[in-house]
Amino acid sequence: MIAEIGLAVLWMAAALAVLQLFAGFSALRPGGKALAGMVRPLAVMQGLLVALSFLALIDLFLETDLSVKLVAENSHSMKPFIFKLAGTWGNHEGSMLLWVTIMAVSGGVVALVEKRLREDTLLATLAGQAFVSLGFYAFLLLSSNPFERLPEPAPEGAGLNPLLQDIGLAFHPPTLYVGYVGLSVAFSFAIGALITRDVGPAFARAMRPWVLGAWIFLTVGITAGSYWAYYTLGWGGWWFWDPVENASLMPWLAATALLHSASVLASRNALRAWTVMLGVIAFSMSMVGTFLVRSGILTSVHAFAVDPERGSFILALLAIYIGGALALFGIRASTVTEGERFSLFSREASLVFNNVMLCGILGIVLLGTLYPLMTEAFGAKVSVGPPYFNPVSAIFAIPMMLMMGVGPLLRWRKDKPARITATVAIPALITALALLAVVVFAPGIRILPMLGIAVGAGLAIASWLPLNGRNLRRTPLSVWGMVVGHFGLGVALLGAASESAFSTERLAAMNVGDTQSVGPISLKLLSIEPVAGPNWTALEATVSASYKGGPAVTLHPQARTFSSPPGERTESALHTRWNGQLYAVLGNEGDDGRWQMRFWWKPFVPLLWLGGLLVAFGGLLALIGRVAQDVKRLRVNDKIAFRKARQDMLK
Amino acid sequence: MKPLQSSHRHSEPFHHHSQPFHRHSREGGNPAHNRWNWIPAFAGMTKRVVLAMMIILAAPLAAQDQLPPAPLAYKQLDDPAQEAKAQALMETLRCLKCQSQSIADSDAPMAGDMRHQVRTRIAAGEDPEAIRAWLVERYGDYVSYAPQNKPIMWPLFAAPLVILLLAAILLRGRFRRSDTKESGE
Amino acid sequence: MSDQRPKRSGLAIWLPLALFGAFFVLVIVGLYRPADREVASAFIGKPLPQFNLPAATADRPGLTTAEMKTGKPRLLNVFASWCVPCAVEAPQLAALTQQGVEIDGVAIRDRKEDLDRFLASYGNPFARIGKDDLSEVQLGIGSSGVPETFVIDGKGVIRYQHIGEIRPEDVPMILEKLKEAQS
Structure with missing residues (x-):
């Protein structure tokens, strides 16, 4: 009964998504305003229904209902509770249901709380969100129904892969998922803003918490994944640039760039087209990563995971959403105006520089991951691994981290180098000293770890400098977030470099x-x-x-x-x-x-993961700061509106 | 869309070359070739592999690779400098029986045999790059994670330059414009 | 708002879509091409490396490179008793020996008692069986799994590699390759 309810509710949610799509778009047309009022409630209802459906699946797994195919194939009555729970998403169908659940619930939350954005942009955003979800509903309902019954209940379940029976791993995939899907909200915002040509600070402010939230989850997910690989695989390695790892890194890189360019847009009204494009790219990378992993196209010689039908389905979704969004971008971007401009020596310019560096790493990772596939088309089988990725990503990462020490000290719009030279001298000196110390005391180590230690030490110090001269109690939480986040990256780099130099x-x-x-x-x-x-x-x-x-x-x-x-x-x-x-x-x-x-x-070596967690914690601080700011602003606006209304009444 | 031919992939584990999990069967659900399983979709894969293993284990031919690992598979060279050389090389050689792993961090017996080869040759004074070339001669570029200097890899090396150049072209006009305007003000 | 000047030249705006298009084509080609997912030996056309393997069983001699240069093409079968497909291909190997083909075996990481049991139950088509406990010969000829079968010509040059078990339908093809190796 539960399974049937779950399935029915899922179908209903899909139907609501169709309604939401049509109501949203027709409300954008002149004369379609009648439907505008429906969109928000539809989004909320859709979120609730999918959540119910997911709860139903969780219940089936907890009960170990062996008449359900998915449960019989992936669970076992003897399994500890926590792994029964994790079994819900430890398989293709369940993880797809989790995907749409997060997507629909996020859509519902946007519909409930978003008040800053122009109403038409919000409607377009929700319609876009419904459009994206529909593809995944179709995927679920047509080709991967999680609630399918067996003709005869199985006597016992097949169990869960021992590797997945690990507490860290049980929660690692959903963490990454929340990140991936959170970026879909940013994607929908970008689509909405492109449709209504409303790319401005309000759009960036509305999008920012979602990007931040998704980014926090991605950071935690990647950190945890790396730690899992480290202690489970039994050889002490924590990152191998393998396609699955790269698939999780690429959305993170794009989201990091997006996070920073959205900040510029929100506070300076610059980088408009660039931010919208990153909004599209970030979610694209989530989908590309999912596709690369699920289709098995990149798995080397012995891939058993390959399911061509699934691969084709995700590829079709990819073509529709990413291709469509990038085409929309091409059509509309020329009408997006440039926004405020800035000098070569300014906070904005440093952020642009680092955006470029992040995109450079992203490009390298994507290319390196796909390269074996490309050469295979020419009949050559090659491997691209750490000997390529490490030095080449360092080409971009090292200048970026140096800039991270300087950028936050610069003023918006235009600044003079002379103003910050004295401040920057401290971390520069520390970087130089660290380099010297490594060269003198550990002469044999390779060049990359050597640079890593020097730059990591410099960044760890430099990241605190933006607090210099500030009243610490009055420093906004978002600034603390930045400081802690940048510090975390320096710490992680120190850990990584030390591990590879001194193990x-x-x-x-x-x-x-x-x-x-x-x-x-x-x-x-x-x-x-x-x-x-x-x-x-x-x-x-x-x-x-x-x-x-x-x-x-x-x-x-x-x-x-x-x-x-x-x-x-x-x-x-x-x-x-x-x-x-x-x-x-x-x-x-x-x-x-x-x-x-x-x-x-x-x-x-623990600094590596500690650093990762610090980065995520910095993101959390920034998120809390931003949300608190927004709430405050909303209250003030409400108050003003209330007073105005009262005055009007008195008149 | 046309479905894929089944011959394309090992949808059927017995198809041939069952060695991956046979050879690994001593390590069982060994993380070695299951690096991928932490993405949920891959749980399905493993289940199939594991089911296949169950069938194999039940068969009379349950015998597995019972030999102890090669002498130098899990034993370091006495000379730390030589061992460091061997380790650096092993980290850049691909385990042919695993998914995305170097021979330096795999429990697959064949990876062990390859480590034995590498250590033996290093101990005999052979140059690491000569050993790499020896393996590439037999298995092609696939065996080396370090990209070989061959025309087919040149675009990969050019990529960072292309990206930087592209960024420079896109940004240059932008800053110059704003700068001239500001200086003009 | 500052100025209303269009932001970028037309081409740059379409760059992401163009890149995505390239990605899409690449992936479609990758998905639909019957890709070869085996690691084929790059050592075809080259002479066998020098080796001297001890006998793996009591009733068959070991295997040396020199002994394989008989002037007549033969098969080199890389196998192991612990490998199911190796048992699957046994009838085909037997059929090949009946046609007069000589087959040498390289037993990978195997124990004598397992090997004896295996050969007793599935037949012994081999003229010689070398014992390769360190996969030396396997690595030396670029083989990456069991079973694999190599066609070796009369001068000891590797002419062809068959990856995976020999199925009944493969037998004529193997005979053909042996004939080709004669020239």
Whole structure:
């Protein structure tokens, strides 16, 4: 019954989306005003219905209703609660339903709260949102119905992939999803603004919180994904520029650029066409990423995920939405006026510079990801990996980070270099000193980590300079957000550079009782014992580790075996210190009875993810600041309007 | 749209070259070749792989690769300088049995055998680039993550320059205009 | 609002759409071309590298490069007892030996007892079986999985690589390749 309700409600929501689309567009025409009042309530209703449908699916998974195909294929009655829950979106159909849910709910929220935008632009935006959702409704209802019943209920579910049975991973994909889909709202705003030719500060202000919100989720998602790869894959790597990672990075890069150009538009009424275009590009990158991953077109030799029907469907959506939006941009952009102009030496110019650098990285990542596909058309199979992406993205990233130290100190519109030279001297000096220190004390390291440490240190200091001379209590939250965000990036860069420069590795075959060492840490294998978890058993090593002869800590790396479905996974053990992380992995047993152990000492590597979280936290501060500002402004406007109305009445 | 030919991809895991998960079966649902699963759509894939594995495990031919890893697959070279060289090279060689992984971070036995090759040759004093060339001669450019200096890769190297040039062209007029105007004011 | 001058030249505005168009074409081509997703050996047309593999079983000798230069084309089958498709192709290998084709085997990462069991149940078409525990020969000839079958001509030059199991319909093609290798 629940499944049928879920499906019915989903169909109703799709029908409402059709209504919303037509009502929205006809309201834009002269004489169509009658329908204008319907659009907002429709958007809210649509959001509620889809949310209900998603709740229904969650319920089916929690109940483990094995008469539903999706549940039978992806869940298992013995699974822990949290993974039953995560099973809801840990599959194609469920994740698509999550996608439309977020999309429709966001649309509903826009309809409820957005009051700054011109009414016609808002109607166009909501119509656009409905248009985009419709494609995904069609996808869901026509080719990936999550509520399909089995003719006979299955005796037991097939279970969830052991790799996905990890708490971090259970919530990692939906986090990225919220980010992807949040950008669809920015996309709809861009479409709405293009249709009504209303590209101005109001549009940027309306769009900004959505971009910020989406960007926060993307940042957290990427950070978490990188950490997951780090501790689950068992080799200590945290980023490999593989197509899936790139697919999540590209929307982030575009959203970061959009975030900054929207700020310029909101406060300076400049960069209009550029901001609209980034609004389109950011969501395009979400869809392109989703397509690249789902179609399996880029997966190397052994891809089993490939479902051509799904790939074609997403490609068709891509052509309609992205192609359509870019065509609309081409037609309308020439009528979007330039907006306020600014000098080469100004805050705006520095933001433009960094926008270009971000887009440069984006271009490189996109090209590098697609390049093997291109050469294959010429009959050549090639691989593009870290040896390309690292240095080439650094070409753009390093100037960008240097500019990040300077830009926030500049005044809007026009500034004089002399005004900030003294301030900039501090981080410049620190960058130079850091470079010198690395060259002197760690001569052997590669050039990129070396630059990374220098630039990271400089940026971490420089990011605080905008607070210089400000009354800290009166500093707006959004400025704090910027400071913390930029600081976080510097910190992350330090962590990344330190990891790649100073990591030490120890591979060892050990008997129980053997000792080993990695970097400054001495290790002893104390025991290997079998242990059992809720749906897995494991061999667990007990390793004692001591840093430079200090007190010993114990680590428990495991080799887990899952029963339903069968599979194995290494569970690495981490010991975090303030100055680094010890990483331990239990491998196989050799013929001679010794155990393959792998250890890494990675100095300052936690800074990488700490930095990522700081970046996200900076975004959160900015979001809270912006929303509070908007609410305040709305209240003031309401008050003025109320007084005016009262005065009119008194007259 | 015309559906894809099924021969296009390994929709059917047994089709041939079942080695990926056979060879990996010692590691089971090994993260090694499942780097992709953290995107939900890929859960489906793994399930299929896992189902395939279940069938294989149930078959009488359940035997898997039982051999211990190659001697230098999980053992570092004694000379730290040589080991660093080997490590740097291994990080840029593609594991042929995995999805987007270097041989330096894969548990696939074939990756282990490749590491053994690399370490043996480095220990014998061979130059890392010579080893890379040796592998490229056998597997093509695909095996190397470091782009080779060949005409087909030139556009890739030109890309950053093209992007910078394009940005310069688009922006130059803009600033000059505003600057002249400001100086004119 | 400042001025009402159009913002950019017409061409730049259409650049994103043009790039997207290029992406779309690329992807369509990629999706619909029956792409070859195997890593083919780049070593076709080159002589076998020097190797000297010990015997993998008691009743068949090991394998050296020199022994493969018999003046007559033969097959080199890279296989393992732990590989299901290798069992699937056994009847085809048997059919090929019946036609007078000589087949040498390279057993990848295999144990003698597993191999004996495998050959006992699926037949032993091999003239020699070399034991390749470190995948040395496999790497040496650019093979990336099991089973793979190489056509080696009389001078020891690799002429053709068949990736995956030999299916019944592949047998005539393999015979054809062997004939080609004779010239």
